[in-house]
Amino acid sequence: MSSHQISVTINGEQHTREVEARLLLVHFIREELGLTGTHIGCDTTSCGACTVLLNGVPAKSCTVFAVAADGAEVTTVEGLGNGGLHPVQRGFTEKHGLQCGFCTPGMMLTSKALLDENPDPSEADIRWGISGNLCRCTGYVNIVKAVQRASELMKENSDG
Amino acid sequence: MAECRGLGHSVQRKEDARFIRGQGRYIDDIKLPGMLYLDIARSPYAHAKITRIHEDTAMAVDGVAAVITGKTLEGFKLAWMPTLMSDQQMVLPVDTVKYQAQEVAAIVATSRYAAADGAAALEVDYDPLPVVVDPHEALKPGATKVRDDKDSNHIFHWEHGDADGTEAALAGCDTVVEQKMHLPRIHVASIETCGCVASWNPVEGHLTLYLTTQAPHAIRTVVALVTAHLGLAEHKIRVISPDIGGGFGGKVPVYPGYVLATAASVVTGKPVKWIEDRSENLSADSFARDYHITATLGSKNGKVTALKLDTVADHGYSDAAANPSKFPAGLYHIATGSYDLENAHVSVDGVYTNKPPGGIAYRCSFRVTEAVHAIERMVDLLARENGEDPADFRLRNFIKPEQFPYQSALGWEYDSGNYGAALEKAMDMIGYQDLRAEQAEKRARGQLMGIGISSFTEIVGAGPSKTFDILGIKMFDSAEIRIHPTGKAIARFGTKSQGQGHETTYAQIIAEELGIPPEDIQVEEGDTDTAPYGLGTYASRSTPTAGAAASIASRKIREKARKIAAHLLEADEADLVWEQGKFHVKGSPDRAKTIQDIAFAAYTNHPQGMEAGLEAISYYDPPNLTFPFGSYICCVDIDRGTGQVKIRRFVAVDDCGVRINPMIVDGQIHGGLTMGIAPALLEEISYDADGNITGGNLMEYLVPTAMETPHWELGETVTPSPHHPIGAKGVGESATVGAPPAVVNAVVDALWHLGVRHMEIPMTPARVWNVLNEHGAAATR
Numbered sequence: 001m002s003s004h005q006i007s008v009t010i011n012g013e014q015h016t017r018e019v020e021a022r023l024l025l026v027h028f029i030r031e032e033l034g035l036t037g038t039h040i041g042c043d044t045t046s047c048g049a050c051t052v053l054l055n056g057v058p059a060k061s062c063t064v065f066a067v068a069a070d071g072a073e074v075t076t077v078e079g080l081g082n083g084g085l086h087p088v089q090r091g092f093t094e095k096h097g098l099q100c101g102f103c104t105p106g107m108m109l110t111s112k113a114l115l116d117e118n119p120d121p122s123e124a125d126i127r128w129g130i131s132g133n134l135c136r137c138t139g140y141v142n143i144v145k146a147v148q149r150a151s152e153l154m155k156e157n158s159d160g
Numbered sequence: 161m162a163e164c165r166g167l168g169h170s171v172q173r174k175e176d177a178r179f180i181r182g183q184g185r186y187i188d189d190i191k192l193p194g195m196l197y198l199d200i201a202r203s204p205y206a207h208a209k210i211t212r213i214h215e216d217t218a219m220a221v222d223g224v225a226a227v228i229t230g231k232t233l234e235g236f237k238l239a240w241m242p243t244l245m246s247d248q249q250m251v252l253p254v255d256t257v258k259y260q261a262q263e264v265a266a267i268v269a270t271s272r273y274a275a276a277d278g279a280a281a282l283e284v285d286y287d288p289l290p291v292v293v294d295p296h297e298a299l300k301p302g303a304t305k306v307r308d309d310k311d312s313n314h315i316f317h318w319e320h321g322d323a324d325g326t327e328a329a330l331a332g333c334d335t336v337v338e339q340k341m342h343l344p345r346i347h348v349a350s351i352e353t354c355g356c357v358a359s360w361n362p363v364e365g366h367l368t369l370y371l372t373t374q375a376p377h378a379i380r381t382v383v384a385l386v387t388a389h390l391g392l393a394e395h396k397i398r399v400i401s402p403d404i405g406g407g408f409g410g411k412v413p414v415y416p417g418y419v420l421a422t423a424a425s426v427v428t429g430k431p432v433k434w435i436e437d438r439s440e441n442l443s444a445d446s447f448a449r450d451y452h453i454t455a456t457l458g459s460k461n462g463k464v465t466a467l468k469l470d471t472v473a474d475h476g477y478s479d480a481a482a483n484p485s486k487f488p489a490g491l492y493h494i495a496t497g498s499y500d501l502e503n504a505h506v507s508v509d510g511v512y513t514n515k516p517p518g519g520i521a522y523r524c525s526f527r528v529t530e531a532v533h534a535i536e537r538m539v540d541l542l543a544r545e546n547g548e549d550p551a552d553f554r555l556r557n558f559i560k561p562e563q564f565p566y567q568s569a570l571g572w573e574y575d576s577g578n579y580g581a582a583l584e585k586a587m588d589m590i591g592y593q594d595l596r597a598e599q600a601e602k603r604a605r606g607q608l609m610g611i612g613i614s615s616f617t618e619i620v621g622a623g624p625s626k627t628f629d630i631l632g633i634k635m636f637d638s639a640e641i642r643i644h645p646t647g648k649a650i651a652r653f654g655t656k657s658q659g660q661g662h663e664t665t666y667a668q669i670i671a672e673e674l675g676i677p678p679e680d681i682q683v684e685e686g687d688t689d690t691a692p693y694g695l696g697t698y699a700s701r702s703t704p705t706a707g708a709a710a711s712i713a714s715r716k717i718r719e720k721a722r723k724i725a726a727h728l729l730e731a732d733e734a735d736l737v738w739e740q741g742k743f744h745v746k747g748s749p750d751r752a753k754t755i756q757d758i759a760f761a762a763y764t765n766h767p768q769g770m771e772a773g774l775e776a777i778s779y780y781d782p783p784n785l786t787f788p789f790g791s792y793i794c795c796v797d798i799d800r801g802t803g804q805v806k807i808r809r810f811v812a813v814d815d816c817g818v819r820i821n822p823m824i825v826d827g828q829i830h831g832g833l834t835m836g837i838a839p840a841l842l843e844e845i846s847y848d849a850d851g852n853i854t855g856g857n858l859m860e861y862l863v864p865t866a867m868e869t870p871h872w873e874l875g876e877t878v879t880p881s882p883h884h885p886i887g888a889k890g891v892g893e894s895a896t897v898g899a900p901p902a903v904v905n906a907v908v909d910a911l912w913h914l915g916v917r918h919m920e921i922p923m924t925p926a927r928v929w930n931v932l933n934e935h936g937a938a939a940t941r
Contacts (some may be wrong), residue, residue: 022273031272036189037182039405041351042438046858049351077182087182093176096827101179102186102351102405102657127866134858136351136406137659139830140866 005072010035011079025059026050026067029065029076036047037105041134048133051106052076058113058132060106077105080112087153088112088146096147099137107133111147120151164741166672167886170823171583174663174678184403187355187372192431192685195357196225198421199275201265202441203257206293206851207304208286210255210264218267218282223274226428227282227454228266228420230254241419244630245488247315249478249517251416251423256289258306258477259516260851261443266420268428272435281834291851295452295511297476301767306512315479315510316844317644320493321570322505328702329466333458337541339918343530345450345474345515345845346838347442348522349863350658352405354445355435356418360425366396367425371418374411374656375696376401378630380688382414383422384679385631390426401686407658409521410446410836412482412698443856447515447845448522450474451508451530457538462546464557467569469495469534473510474518481519482698483526484628484635490526493570494619497535498579498789500559504569514851523835523896525620525699532616536901540613540908541917547594550905554615555580556612565882572619574787575889578815582763582842583615584789585875586813590793603913608798608937609808614902615791619836620890621704625781630695634781637705638692639713641670642775645763649674650682651713654694655706657685660892661824662702666710668820669886673714674721675741675755692777700788700890704881709780711885716776721758724774727751727767786881786889792812792833794902798910799940803929805841805907815888829895830872836899838864844922911935 007016010033013138017032028053029035040051043062050062053075080086088108091097098104107130114121114129121129127140135143165171178184201218215227215280230252233239240248248664252263267278290304293796297303298313330336357370373379376399384394405412421434436445452472458465473489475481483490489508496504522529543553558579559566566574587593595611602609625634651670655662662685667678670676685691694706718738724745726733731750744752753761762774795809812833819825842862846854855861880887900921907919907928912934932938 020273027272030188035182036186037184039186039352040188041353041405042858044438044857044859047351047438074589077180081181089180093172093180096173096823098176098179098659099661099827099831100350100352100404100406101175104179105182108180112541123871131865131867134351134863134865136349136408136863137831138827139832139834139872140869141830141872142827144866 004067007054008069008072008074010074011076021067023066024062025064025066025069029061035076035078037094039102039105041102048106048110049103051109051133053113056113068083075109077108081110086112086153087157088150090153091146091150095099095142095144095146095149097138103133103135107135111150114147115151115154119154161837162937164671164675164677166668166819167818169668169821171664171668171678171821175661175663186352186405187357187370188405188435190357190370190402192357192359194270195431195433196270196428197272197275198424198432198434199279200263200417201267201279201284203260203262203264205257205286205288206260206291207289208257209289210253210257211285211287213265214283218278219659221274221278221281223270224267224278225270226268226424228424233423236390238419238423239482241414243478243480244485245479245481245483247479249589251419255467256308259514260853261440263416266424268424268432286331291514293513293849293851295472295513295516298511298513313512315475315512316488317507317509318488319507320507322503323776326466326468326503326505330456330458330468333460333465335542335545336456336458337538337545339538339541341453341455341537341918342536342920343449343451343533345447345518345920346522346843346844347861348408348410348446348448349442349861350408350410351455353436353438353441354411354415354417355572356421357431357433357767358421358425358439359431362429362431365391367392367422368398368400369422370400370402372404372411373399374400374407374658374698376656376686376688377654377693378633378695379414381633382631386522399688401656404656404658408523409448409482411454411658412520413480415445438858441857442861443853444516446520447518448520449530450518453534455538457542459546462548462556464499464501464542467496467501467535469506471508473508474513474515475510476515476517477512478517478763479510480517482521484622484630486627487526491619492527492531494528494572494617495531495535496568496570497532498559498615498617498840499539499557500563501569506570515847521698523832523893525618525893528618529897532897533901536614536616537904540905545609550591550613551583554583554613562752573784574617575784575786575881577617577789577885578877578879579615579789581815582789582815582877585877586791586793586811589873589875590795590809590811592793595795596890608800610796610906612794612902612904612906612909613791614898614905616898617787617789618894618897619785619787620700620893621782621786622699622701623785624783633695636779636781637694637701638710638777638779639706640777641708641713641717643717643759645760647759648680649677650684651710652691653685653706655685655697655702657697660702660828661821662689665820665824666707669707669710670714673711674717692873700893703888703890704782704786704884708782708885709778712780713778715778716778717774720774723770724758724761724766725753728757728761783883786817786884788816788889788891788894790894790898792898792902794906796906796910798907798928800932800937803925804930805923807837807870807903809873811873811875812871812895813877814891814894815877815879816891816894817879817884818880818887820888825891826874828892829874832893832895833872833899834864834869835896840900840903840921842868842922846885
């Protein structure tokens, strides 16, 4: 099995490692770097539990090779708040947008990317935006409200 | 004093702080020094003789440390393990596989990837055998026999109620409807799959088992019982259930992978991790339903009179259903539902087929969903046959509020209810009469719109120990509360949250009872070394049992606190009045001691002769089950071109008794509704004639996304349980139970004028389009 040296910036910190060519990004993040907030729910890009931001864009890290992230900037849930809490994190807890918490990191990163692109999304925009992330507990209604709340908080922040 | 925010407050969840930061600790986050990884080689056949396992092919892979086969386990008398239903299932086959994806061998290796390589490399020789996948075929003479150790494929016959009386009553009815219906096999598909980390310490003879389990204490006992002959003992087994990424009943049973990881740890002397991947999860465990029901319901002069259900239950190759021991068909005999029915009889015949074991609950209290589906479909049909609107028919036939406690024809004593109020509220919320008018207009224009009702009654909170046990262990549950000198508390429970928010709601119950704010109460569950024994979280039993135990333990503490307060206030105990959070002397509200003052005194200044400390434990054995109920109304539009069913509106009025945290209750209902419409519209695990699973991944097994899920509209009524200490009933599963027939009734309602009388589930676009086409109503362009 060939191995390659890669250098990935995760949550602002650069990590250089020698990895197997077939190592999945999600395993690189979880096993090599010990950032276990990124979860694995399937292996077919279906559930979105492993969603991270790859150069700002949501990517399902269970079907991205770590070598494909060489030179990239990755944001995981651990880097979302940047020391405090991101408005998306506040929205999710205030609106009870999570229950078991397993889909939550991926769902929040998808939501952040959605809001970065569209700061004032409609309910339909939000539902479409999170439709690649499965949640089995919440029934999505409170996740929609959480994203709407995050949108409000982000506007308050930028106004203030 | 700050408000203590007990019952009725939407307190923000304590558990969220770690979850939103990615600091939850789930099974795959546990990493122990020197840990090995286990992967499982699985059968490509649904039924086959294993002629040879070439262990060397896996051992040749770099990093593979051991290969475990059925023959290895046979040497330890571990190739088979008992199920909860007095049957047995294989951990690994010694010679024959009985379903596709069955575990054939375990490969232990130094990394996750090496273990997977080993499983892929393992060569196994099979001789395929004939397969039986249809339970009706399996019951025929000469059918392929699934189990070599049994006489036939017929597992059990169970019946309940008055067969003769029901036949006689049906014969005397003026209107009788009969309908066959299949509730297909479905899968909970919690976003976290199952897994474990087993860590055996040979020096101390101690096993630590981190496990995705909803019932850690019961699992510890089971492990102790099945491994006693190997020298393991219960006091040296510690089961830790970490944060659980969704359970829904799928994490109640013991699965072969857990036993394999344990065996592998014993064999290698190292910690061993096993984590299922999604396709393994969807093809090998956590299956529910698969009831083939023939239902008959009759009325006389418009009054529902008699119900008969005959059922063929497909259990797969082993009866590993997760039911209380005395209930092979769970609580299916709640089937008379919300109606005042004098005669009823239900029967179930369990059957073996070449499928993995089924019979876990899928977010329901032991077959209540099957029962509710049957009665709510049949009441709808009978209403129509009587020429009456299904809402009016229900309102007339409901058990009336004054009839509670109500003795059902099948032997249950319903604790409390007001069914008419819930349905009328749902009708008001959705604007029932206006929708009917809109439907008539649309129908005239050729558009398909339907309105469906489900007025369910659940039975949850198992259970009174006189009838409910699991392997003989009575189904009580527990709470242990310790108040520390500074007035802060720790409370531990025998249950295990999988997202229900126990850390918050249990704290609120204690807050209500003792006046200690929820943030001052640390709630812990899931570690058998520290938590009191309990039977776990499933069947909506946490609030009815452990929640009640929290109340009772709190009240024990309050009694001791009264004695300490009397000592501190130099007053007679009888003269003390409790108001939330403090005792004061009757007539002198200023002469008071708070619970915090009393807690401090319990360690620093307690009365002579009294033991120090302020703590209590309760093992709560409920006097009865609780009976949550509700009425749901679903409005659908059907696309004649594609057969797509769109839920336009869905109103859910739930009555779960007293609500502890309304925000969490609503969240439970939202999630339950989503898992209710899922089997109605999307989800099915099916097999081809050779026993190949046709939906073993999330691209074919369709879990609802935010796109299919409607905006839920919730309402409530509150009818307290008269026997629960705080009047609560449990709510986690009501919506999963109540929602499916509302959707089916809506679709049938939309198609009734075409002559459609029934729809099987899931009502996929293809199935609906075919029905439209058969009735000449499909748009072709």
